[in-house]
Amino acid sequence: MFVAMRSTWVLFVGLALIMLGNGLQGTLLGVRASLEGFATATTGLVMTGYYVGFLVGSIFVPRLVNNVGHIRVFAALASLASSSVLLHTVFVDPTLWMGMRLVTGFSYAGLFVVVESWLNERSTNQTRGKMLSLYMIVSLSCMMLGQLLLNLAHPQQPELFILISVLVSLALVPISLTVVAAPAIAQTPPIRIRDLYQDSPLGIIGAFGTGIANGTLLGMGAVFASSIGLPIQQVAYFMMAAIFGGMLLQWPVGYFSDVFDRRKVITLVTFLAMLCAAAAIPFVETPSIALFVLVALFGGVHLPMYALCIAHTNDKLPTEQMVAASGRLMLTFGCGSSLGPITVALLMTQFGAVGFFWWLAIIHGGIGLFALYRMTRSAATPMEEQGAYVPVVPRASTVSAEWVAEESAAASDESANSSHESRY
Numbered sequence: 001m002f003v004a005m006r007s008t009w010v011l012f013v014g015l016a017l018i019m020l021g022n023g024l025q026g027t028l029l030g031v032r033a034s035l036e037g038f039a040t041a042t043t044g045l046v047m048t049g050y051y052v053g054f055l056v057g058s059i060f061v062p063r064l065v066n067n068v069g070h071i072r073v074f075a076a077l078a079s080l081a082s083s084s085v086l087l088h089t090v091f092v093d094p095t096l097w098m099g100m101r102l103v104t105g106f107s108y109a110g111l112f113v114v115v116e117s118w119l120n121e122r123s124t125n126q127t128r129g130k131m132l133s134l135y136m137i138v139s140l141s142c143m144m145l146g147q148l149l150l151n152l153a154h155p156q157q158p159e160l161f162i163l164i165s166v167l168v169s170l171a172l173v174p175i176s177l178t179v180v181a182a183p184a185i186a187q188t189p190p191i192r193i194r195d196l197y198q199d200s201p202l203g204i205i206g207a208f209g210t211g212i213a214n215g216t217l218l219g220m221g222a223v224f225a226s227s228i229g230l231p232i233q234q235v236a237y238f239m240m241a242a243i244f245g246g247m248l249l250q251w252p253v254g255y256f257s258d259v260f261d262r263r264k265v266i267t268l269v270t271f272l273a274m275l276c277a278a279a280a281i282p283f284v285e286t287p288s289i290a291l292f293v294l295v296a297l298f299g300g301v302h303l304p305m306y307a308l309c310i311a312h313t314n315d316k317l318p319t320e321q322m323v324a325a326s327g328r329l330m331l332t333f334g335c336g337s338s339l340g341p342i343t344v345a346l347l348m349t350q351f352g353a354v355g356f357f358w359w360l361a362i363i364h365g366g367i368g369l370f371a372l373y374r375m376t377r378s379a380a381t382p383m384e385e386q387g388a389y390v391p392v393v394p395r396a397s398t399v400s401a402e403w404v405a406e407e408s409a410a411a412s413d414e415s416a417n418s419s420h421e422s423r424y
Contacts, residue, residue: 010174010175010177011115011118011119011174011175012134012135012138013171013174014115014171014172014173014174014175015115015135015138015139015142015171016138016142017142017167017168017170017171018108018111018112018115018167018168018171019138019139019142019143019146020142020143020145020146020149020167021081021085021146021163021164021165021167021168021171022108022143022146023142023143023144023145023146023147023149023243024146024147024149024150024160024163024164024167025085025104025146025164026047026050026218026219026222027146027147027150027221027222027235027236027239028150028155028160028161028164028222029046029047029088029097029101029222030043030047030219030220030221030222030223030226031150031155031222031223031226031232031235032088032155032156033046033094033097033223034222034223034226034227035155035156035226036092036156038094039349040223040227040345040348040349041342041345041346041349042094042345043094043220043223043341043345044219044220044223044341044342044343044344044345044346044348045094045098045341045342045345046094046097046098046101047101047215047219047220047223047341047345048098048101048215048219048338048339048340048341048342049097049098049099049100049101049102049104049105050101050102050104050105050108050219051105051215051219051334051337051338051340051341052102052105052338053101053102053103053104053105053106053107053109054105054106054108054109054334054337055105055109055331055334055335055337055338056105056106056109057105057106057107057108057109057110057113058109058112058113058330058334059331061073061077061106061109061110061113062113062117064110065110065113065114065117070114070117070118071175071176073110073114074110074111074114074172074175074176075172075176077106077107077108077110077111078107078111078168078169078171078172079169080103080106080107081103081104081107081108081111081168082165082168082169083165084100084103084104084107085100085104085161085164085165085168086161086162086165087100088100088161089158089161089162111171114175115175116135119131119135132392135393136247136250136392136393137247139393140243140246140247140393141247143243144240144243144244144247147236147237147239147240147243148236148240149163150232150233150235150236151232151233151236154232155232191325191327191328193328193331193332196313196325196328196329199313199316199317199325200312200313200315200316200317200325201370201374202263202266202309202312202370202371202374203309203310203312203313203316203329204313204329204332205367205370206266206270206305206308206309206312206367206370206371207306207309207310207313207329207332207333207336208332208333208335208336209336209363209364209366209367210302210305210306210309210333210336210367211306211332211333211334211335211336211337211338211339211340212336212337212339212340212343212363213273213302213305213336213340213360213363213364214302214303214306214333214336214337214340215336215337215338215339215340215341216340216341216343216344216356216359216360216363217242217298217299217302217340217360218239218242219337219340219341220340220341220344220345220348220356221238221239221242221295221356222235222238222239223345223348224348224353224356225238225239227348227353228284228285228287228353229287230287234287237292238291238292238295241292241293241295241296241299242295242296242298242299242302242303243299243303244296244299245295245296245297245298245299245300245301245303246299246300246302246303246304247303248300249300249301249303249304250303250304250307253265253269253300253301253304253308254304254307254308254311257308257311262308262311262312262315263312263371263374263375264375265308266305266308266309266312266367266371267368267371267372267375269301269304269305269308270301270305270364270365270367270368270371271364271365271368272297272301273298273301273302273305273360273364274360274361274364274365274368275361276294276295276297276298276301277294277298277357277358277360277361277364278357278361279294280294280295280298280357281354281357281358281361284353284354284356284357285354298360302360302364305367306333306392307392309329309333310326310329310392313325313326313329314326343359344356344359347359
């Protein structure tokens with residue numbers, strides 16, 4: 001592990017800088033859009049642009065990397081991301097902002113693809129789990145700390161946009177100077193979503209629904225917090241609470257999913273998310289500390305859901321199909337994330353800010369009901385055949401999907417070997 005860290009620490013430094021800027025930018029634009037008087041539905045379209053761009057980038061950038069090279073692609077996309085954020089301050093126009101969000105999403109997808117492929121290359125079956133855990137900790141903690149940067153200047157001034165541009169530009173320095181060999185990104189054989197649904201209906205529906213909720217929470221959370229009158233500092237704390245909860249409960253949720261029937265854990269976790277969202281509704285009109293506690297609890301049970309869906313799907317598949325399946329789950333999750341901001345924006349336009357938590361409760365309630373239905377239609381996977389839960393950042397990326405699938409397959413093989421040895 002220490003050998004792997006010595007050769008990859010610069011990649012984690014670059015990742016930290018990217019996530020600081022990414023965490024700040026999403027919240028900053030939500031707050032700034034509210035201050036500029038954008039209609040909620042318009043802001044939803046603007047924020048949707050990022051997820052659409054990210055989804056497109058995560059599919060097409062790996063091919064570009066294989067043709068041009070990691071460092072060149074990283075440099076080009078970092079420049080795009082750095083430039084696009086500055087244009088938000090020059091032209092305060094929702095149409096242009098949506099276009100810039102598309103560019104930003106595409107660029108960030110490429111940045112993550114480069115970092116993740118390098119880290120995956122430097123991982124072995126013995127170190128991949130630890131590297132994945134460290135990757136998740138760095139990603140979520142820096143995304144969370146990025147919220148605090150919102151308090152350094154007023155959102156209507158250019159300083160925060162300049163800061164984001166600087167952070168992304170600085171990420172170029174450690175990445176460009178790394179001596180780690182750049183690997184090729186493997187092209188995995190495709191698997192049809194229809195076939196994957198037949199193998200794991202709950203995995204597909206769960207990933208899609210979780211994607212919608214994820215786009216709702218991270219894409220429109222700052223807009224919601226601003227709309228109920230929270231000052232800028234508390235908007236930052238609101239978003240921090242959700243991310244902190246997810247980081248804190250990722251491992252406990254994963255542990256229970258490994259020792260109990262995973263479908264029951266998914267059902268319990270998603271219904272808990274529904275209850276947390278529903279419990280927050282009375283505090284929308286009169287925000288208090290309870291609202292922050294409830295959003296932290298919601299983040300704690302919502303953010304591990306994507307990893308649970310991957311683990312449940314892998315339980316149903318042979319090892320050789322896990323990488324392709326994870327890629328399809330990534331696509332499903334990304335499509336859901338793209339729908340999240342605009343759907344909740346329409347509900348908030350119709351019903352007010354309370355529509356934010358109603359939508360989150362409805363999504364997770366729907367996943368839970370479908371999970372209950374599936375338990376009446378098929379038997380549970382035997383415990384000895386369940387694979388290992390792998391913590392993963394709730395984000396769509398073909399390389400991270402491959403990375404998680406490889407770790408899950410390795411952990412499953414190790415578990416099977418241990419089980420076999422225990423019989424003798």
